[in-house]
Amino acid sequence: MSYQNIILEIKNQTAWITINRESKLNALNKETIGELKDAVSSIESDDSVRGVILTGAGQKAFVAGADIQEFLGKSKEEAMDLSKFGHELMDKLANFPKPVIAAINGFALGGGLELALACHLRIAATSAKMGLPEVSLGLIPGFGGTQRLTDLVGKGKALEMILTGDMVDAEDAYQWGLLNKVVELYELEETAQYILDKIYTRSRSAVAAAIETVNSSFDSNTNGYQIEIENFGECFGSDDFEEGVMAFIEKRKPKY
Numbered sequence: 001m002s003y004q005n006i007i008l009e010i011k012n013q014t015a016w017i018t019i020n021r022e023s024k025l026n027a028l029n030k031e032t033i034g035e036l037k038d039a040v041s042s043i044e045s046d047d048s049v050r051g052v053i054l055t056g057a058g059q060k061a062f063v064a065g066a067d068i069q070e071f072l073g074k075s076k077e078e079a080m081d082l083s084k085f086g087h088e089l090m091d092k093l094a095n096f097p098k099p100v101i102a103a104i105n106g107f108a109l110g111g112g113l114e115l116a117l118a119c120h121l122r123i124a125a126t127s128a129k130m131g132l133p134e135v136s137l138g139l140i141p142g143f144g145g146t147q148r149l150t151d152l153v154g155k156g157k158a159l160e161m162i163l164t165g166d167m168v169d170a171e172d173a174y175q176w177g178l179l180n181k182v183v184e185l186y187e188l189e190e191t192a193q194y195i196l197d198k199i200y201t202r203s204r205s206a207v208a209a210a211i212e213t214v215n216s217s218f219d220s221n222t223n224g225y226q227i228e229i230e231n232f233g234e235c236f237g238s239d240d241f242e243e244g245v246m247a248f249i250e251k252r253k254p255k256y
C-alpha cells in the first residue's frame, strides 16, 4: 500500500514511521489512522523488522491531536465508531510483539499523546509539550488516554492533566513518569535507535513475552501472575533460552 499521510522506512532492523501532515501539525485524520494500522500490520510478521520508532514530520509537532476538522457534524454513533477506530490502532501498538518507541519531537496533544501513550517507551525532545486538551473542546480523550495516562502517572496527575487540559513540558512529564527520557531534539532519533539497538541484542521471543506479560497487568480480564507463570514456562521451550544459557556457560555473548 502506498501512503499519503505517513512515511514508512525500514533501516537497520527498525521500522521508522513518520506521521507526515506537517502543515496540520501531523493531526490524525481517519485516513492517517488507517494508514498507521496498515503499516503496523505490514511489519508485524516481517522478520527483518525488530522494532518500531514513531515520530512526527518537522520540528514542531509529534501529533497535535485527532483532526478536529473531522469532528464536525458527527453523530454520537459516528463519534463512537471513530473512537473505536482509534482504539484499534492504539491497542495494536500497545500489544505489538516488538518494541515500539515514540520519539516525541514537539507537540503531543490529544490523540497525539494517546498515540505516544500506546507505545512501549516514550522519548521526548526538551522542546516537546504534552497534554490532553479535549475538555476545552467539550470532549474527553477518546483514544485510550483516560486509561493509559492514569496507568502511567497515577489518578491524581492524570486528572490534573485531563481536567485542566494544560500542557506539560518534557521535564515535568519525565518527573511524572510519562516519559522514559528527555534529550535535545538533535539527539532524539539516535537515542531512540540506541535503545532499540540494545533491545536487539536480547532475545526476540523473551522481549515479546515480556511485553505481553507486563500488558496483562493492565487487563482486568486476565490474571497477570498466571500469565507470568505460563510465559516463564514458555521461555524454557525456546531456542533463545538454550542459546542464552549456553552463551553464559561458554562466557560469550548470545546470538539472537
Ligand code: COA
Binding pocket: 023, 024, 025, 027, 064, 065, 066, 067, 068, 069, 107, 109, 110, 111, 133, 134, 137
Ligand atoms: N486538528 C486539525 N488541524 C490542526 C490540529 C488538529 N488537532 N492541530 C493543528 N491543526 C492545524 C491548524 O488548524 C493549522 O491549520 P491551518 O494553517 O490550515 O489553519 C495548522 O495545523 C497549524 O496550527 P496552528 O494552530 O496555526 O499552530 P500554532 O502554533 O498557532 O498552535 C497548537 C499550535 C498545537 C497549540 C494548536 O494548533 C492547537 O491547539 N491545536 C489543537 C490541539 C488539540 O486540541 N488537540 C486535541 C484534539 S482532540
